[in-house]
Amino acid sequence: MSKFRKAAGLALFAALVTAPALAGKVGLGREALPEEVAAWDIDVRPDGAGLPPGKGSVGDGEQLYLQQCASCHGEFGEGAGRWPVLVGGQGSLKSEGPEKTIGSFWPYASTTFDYIKRAMPYGNARSLSDDDVYAITAFLLNQNGIVKDDFVLSKENFSKVKLPNEQSFYDDDREKAERHFWQKDPCMKNCKPDAKVTGRARMVDVTPEDGKSIKVE
Amino acid sequence: MDHDPQFQKSRRGFLGGLGATAAGLSLAQAGAARAQAKPDPAITEIQDWNRYLGDGVAANPYGKPSKFEKGVVRRDVEWLTASRESSVNFTPLHALDGIITPNGLCFERHHGGSPEIDPSKHRLMINGLVDKPLVFTMDDLKRFPGRVNKVFFLECAANGGMEWKGAQLNGCQFTHGMVHNVMYTGLPLKVLLDEAGVKTNGKWVMPEGADSSAMTRSIPIEKAMQDCLVVWGMNGEALRQEQGYPLRIVVPGWEGNMWVKWLRRLEVGDQPWHHREETSKYTDLLADGRSRRFTWIMDAKSVVTSPSPQAPLKHKGPNVLSGLAWSGRGTIRRVDVTIDGGKNWQTARIDGPVLPMSLTRFYVDFNWDGREMLIQSRAMDDTGYVQPTKDELRKVRGLNSIYHNNGIQTWLVRSNGETENVEIS
Known part of the structure; x- marks a missing residue:
């Protein structure tokens, strides 16, 4: 009797554990409603996919920028304190102090729109209208010398805007360009002349908390 | 021979194979096991902890490290960033051992602060180039078949970034502490994508966070299907808030920025999105002024x-x-x-x-x-x-x-x- 029950139990369990696999789909979760997808799917791509209807002028963007952005990014996009610099920097990428701004470095204008829409202003995300985002993007493009003062940015003309540094990006090529880092037998003995200290973090002196004095026993 | 301490030392000695230096160092070893001149009061005196009762079991419903370990904490470098909500702190690697990083010591990197999310209000959506866009609750995910446990390191791509021009920070917590190693519990991303049904032109997956930075990255579908995970557990317990509670994506071996925390959405697309964290940030500006992008893998x-x-x-x-x-x-x-x-x-x-x-x-x-x-x-x-x-x-x-x-x-x-x-x- 007990043996029979055990066998029946096992059979039932086996049926339970194999059932979802037989069905193909697990069946958990539910279909997302179009309104739900629309609420979250706000991302924008370089080809303009995902842009909402709307438009905004450089002039309107300047006003919005001064109210919403300038306290961190500076009145002219020069960045306050350590906040990101948004304007300028053209021609600096090979220098000792490269300035990576929308105009000098970013490959696509869509990144500006997407980021402002999803995450700006810092601490008050999703508070700008789509027209506001178009206008602020237009103003930043204008400050970077990409569009003229009377430009009105819209869903329709967006993908025509090109940023100057787009062609300077290329896909990861470390496996080719750094092929020599793959070595069979790295040197183990007498690999180099005696090493000399050429730099010390202590001289830079930017580490939080001083090193405690140490006593060797 | 095996009982000759000198032999054992030189055999085990680090410098045993390094010629002249080795002799100097192992000789210095002689007499290291010194005799104690006076009895040790730590032994001869009865200590309070030996005489009196210790804490009861209710004293610490969630245990904490000993107070004598209070220096073993994450630390930040204030001058690095403009605000602590978009900033980083560092794992105290110098004080840890083994391979697993304790949950409370895993370094933090936020772009809009660490949000406190009610798991009953958290949803995971899969949309884009799929047969059927889906929404999951946390309960749905925890009932889903195919749960796995896997250990992976997570390293911020900027780990050591302050050291490119020369030695700058004095401590491996600061030079190397943007790394941690955790055993994750969750589901292969593949099983969730399969449930939604990725269309044949679905080539990229974009995870998105629910926090105020709404972090996004583009992940090629091959990687997503190969070994990425959607996880709710770390080292046996729920994710810590600062590590993405209640849900994050795990992208093994690839830069930490892609491991989107507070994961609320996965979109499938036919092209990468080129969002902020894969263009203006997390690209590698080289000496010729050109830049590598999609440098996802963290090298040895x-x-x-x-x-x-x-x-x-x-x-x-x-x-x-x-x-x-x-x-x-x-x-x-x-x-x-x-x-x-x-x-x-x-x-x-x-x-x-x-x-x-x-x-x-x-x-x-x-x-x-x-x-x-x-x-x-x-x-x-x-x-x-x-x-x-x-x-x-x-x-x-x-x-x-x-x-x-x-x-x-x-x-x-x-x-x-x-x-x-x-x-x-």
């Missing part, structure tokens, strides 16, 4: 965690050198250590689990006579990649990089045991 890297500036040598004689090695390309095959700045190397002893794309622990047991040392470690992975020196890396990448600094670290141990972050010839 290692660091000696002790001795290091925050963990100086305090005693001559026997000491344990310890460190960590890891590779985003696979499994650590070997770690070599030098004490003379890279002239001569010895292979370290690896202990503990050796797992792909996981931190791996190594040791060298050695005797120290108080001489100055230039200590480095060099990791090799099972693809044959050998961790380069900082100079070799700068030769290819220039000085304007921020990310992917996996160059060999040098610690100068001075004769008083103090240890410094240095650059060498």
